[in-house]
């Protein structure tokens with residue numbers, strides 16, 4: 001797999017910068033909140049990582065200054081910061097899993113009577129750096145599990161055509177990506193003849209980011225408008241679809257970038273396998289099915305304004321509905337590619353038992 005992939009997040013202890021040409025130094029949780037809410041950094045894993053690393057930068061600053069607040073005071077301060085960051089975007093579960101995990105670890109540390117403020121600060125730094133490094137390892141595993149599964153599906157076929165949606169690459173994670181990582185790995189096996197990416201309106205993650213990543217790595221790629229997916233499937237041999245996820249429920253229903261559901265319907269109609277690729281940190285076992293997922297409603301300006309001229313391109317008075325995500329039912333999903341393997345076994349309802357898979361495969 002190519003190692004020369006782009007990096008959306010650059011971190012060395014004490015210093016965090018995120019892609020938006022890497023010009024945005026993120027020093028505080030307010031900086032991170034703004035960058036996440038305004039989608040200057042986006043992608044389910046990247047959102048959680050930037051939120052954690054901004055806390056690590058703040059904690060490191062306090063350690064350098066010799067902060068002598070008590071463990072309880074530091075724990076309270078960073079728990080409030082975690083709660084604040086969790087308000088930045090509602091759909092991707094990675095952020096909430098990180099917040100809960102950090103709070104649990106801080107609480108456990110407080111139960112240790114010898115714990116002081118510096119210990120809590122160092123804990124935050126270490127856990128944030130762990131999250132960053134785990135993401136890279138998870139993406140490697142997702143990429144290889146996904147590529148191996150698809151290779152098995154089409155054993156011997158050396159000219160695979162794969163469609164993806166939105167951006168799930170290095171610009172949505174720490175490195176390599178999830179669904180785009182699978183595409184990278186297939187390319188690395190010399191079996192990917194073409195990758196198709198959708199524009200992914202209205203924020204254009206596909207046109208702006210995925211197309212850039214594919215060209216950057218010299219992967220043969222074609223950009224299509226979102227509304228051309230069905231026609232592409234009816235006129236070209238598309239072997240499979242691989243998309244990312246913001247929240248996978250216990251039955252496999254998946255919230256992902258708006259448009260994913262339509263692509264899954266088109267794939268079903270054309271008998272094309274449809275895969276979701278996501279780390280287990282994008283899985284929400286506390287949500288039984290997709291109807292219970294909070295779908296972020298983005299500002300109408302993303303549709304009504306031309307992002308370059310900043311001029312309104314839509315008549316005043318028309319209503320605008322701009323959900324950031326939609327929910328693809330498990331019944332339309334062929335398999336869920338995770339760092340623990342591919343969830344492909346379906347029950348009598350044509351859905352998955354994600355918890356059973358994770359329990360059986362988590363070491």
Ligand SMILES: CSC[C@H]1O[C@H](OP(=O)(O)O)[C@H](O)[C@@H]1O
Pocket residue numbers: 042043044045165166167168169172173177178179205243244245246256257258324
């Ligand atoms: C590995 S990124 C997962 C997921 O996040 C993206 O959403 P957004 O660009 O709004 O943050 C998209 O749904 C990707 O599939």
